[in-house]
Amino acid sequence: MRYCVRCILPDTRPNLVLGPDGVCNACRNHGTRPSIDWKARSAAFAKVVETAKSRSEGYDCLIPVSGGKDSTWQVVTCLEHGLKPLAVTWKTPGRTSIGESNLRNLISLGVDHIDYSISPKVEAAFMIEALRRFGDTAIPMHMALFNIPLKIASRFRIPLVVWGENSAFEYGSDGEENLGFKLDAAWLRKFGVTQGTTAADWVSDRISGKDLTPYFGPGDKEMQENDVAAVFMGYYFPWDPETSLAVASAHGFRPRAEGPLTGYYDYADIDDHFISIHHWLKWYKFGFTRLFDNLSLEIRNGRMTRDKAIGEVRRLGSQKPDADIARFCDFAGIDIAEFHAIIEKFRNPAVWTRTAGGSAAEAPWMIRDFLVPDWPWA
Numbered sequence: 001m002r003y004c005v006r007c008i009l010p011d012t013r014p015n016l017v018l019g020p021d022g023v024c025n026a027c028r029n030h031g032t033r034p035s036i037d038w039k040a041r042s043a044a045f046a047k048v049v050e051t052a053k054s055r056s057e058g059y060d061c062l063i064p065v066s067g068g069k070d071s072t073w074q075v076v077t078c079l080e081h082g083l084k085p086l087a088v089t090w091k092t093p094g095r096t097s098i099g100e101s102n103l104r105n106l107i108s109l110g111v112d113h114i115d116y117s118i119s120p121k122v123e124a125a126f127m128i129e130a131l132r133r134f135g136d137t138a139i140p141m142h143m144a145l146f147n148i149p150l151k152i153a154s155r156f157r158i159p160l161v162v163w164g165e166n167s168a169f170e171y172g173s174d175g176e177e178n179l180g181f182k183l184d185a186a187w188l189r190k191f192g193v194t195q196g197t198t199a200a201d202w203v204s205d206r207i208s209g210k211d212l213t214p215y216f217g218p219g220d221k222e223m224q225e226n227d228v229a230a231v232f233m234g235y236y237f238p239w240d241p242e243t244s245l246a247v248a249s250a251h252g253f254r255p256r257a258e259g260p261l262t263g264y265y266d267y268a269d270i271d272d273h274f275i276s277i278h279h280w281l282k283w284y285k286f287g288f289t290r291l292f293d294n295l296s297l298e299i300r301n302g303r304m305t306r307d308k309a310i311g312e313v314r315r316l317g318s319q320k321p322d323a324d325i326a327r328f329c330d331f332a333g334i335d336i337a338e339f340h341a342i343i344e345k346f347r348n349p350a351v352w353t354r355t356a357g358g359s360a361a362e363a364p365w366m367i368r369d370f371l372v373p374d375w376p377w378a
Helices: 025-031 038-055 069-080 097-108 120-134 139-155 167-171 185-191 219-225 241-250 275-286 290-300 306-316 322-332 336-344
Strands: 061-064 085-090 112-116 160-163 229-232 352-354 365-367
Touching: 025 290, 038 160, 038 229, 061 069, 061 139, 069 085, 069 097, 069 160, 069 241, 085 097, 085 139, 097 112, 112 139, 120 139, 120 322, 120 336, 139 160, 139 219, 275 290, 275 322, 275 336, 290 306, 322 336
Parallel strands: 061 085, 061 160, 085 112, 160 229
Antiparallel strands: 352 365
């Protein structure tokens, strides 16, 4: 593994590319911000708003929301621009109490809202299948949270869908064509965290096509026919977790009192008990966790040095979410031993090796040349 010399992301992160100078594309993307004409971008968003209002048959826009700080920021910004939004949430089966509270607060800001629940039997079957096939419980989550809002917008002819950050820009993309303002089928295939699959790829004798109805998206053709634009607000305004937190907090959003659920922030990834599992499984597959993503953002935004970030990785560890793993196993109907047997199959041999240097099953696993030299592998 090689690590970016500016942040702490490794080259094993999907879509992350280290340049000849050792700097990753996520850091290079961030470095372009001072040259961006944000005043012009803001004016461009005002034109998007004007167009949406002129074509609206009721709702001017649809905002996919979880109740988190970013979706609160999205709602506040759209309301300030005079848009009449419909907020849509895919309801996670692992919703936390703080997530529920923040979602209720978001709705109270003055939006109509749909809380879209999928059959827990279907979700459990889909999550287990995704875990077994790709070592990731969150493929159904990403498929639902992207496709449900797009489908509702298309069917109800809502002219604009407003997303928050563009993860392709913030965490690494290998091409300028992926860094813009538009979310479409090509973006979803590459950056939608679904292993390049669509709902059709999951139809089986256990999960029917009808069961998977919520996970099917409208497709680019339908979006174009219904003239629906899906944009990232992070393209028009400089996205920073601290900035969106400040706006959200001023409008009633609350962080997690117990500290981070996963990663570095006590205000991110706090609405869903199961998201921690998705982030932790990157440890097996890629040798890093959500903590690396968060700390790298802090470095890029000038709030932390790289040495300090490495110290935070040492202090916080791999953040194994034992309680959330137990919750998931209870929901999915498997025991914890089976869960660990499944994920062990996805331990990346290009990343992990035995500390003894051989194949002795009792020797602890380790990562060669790890970012933290004194990591307690045992």
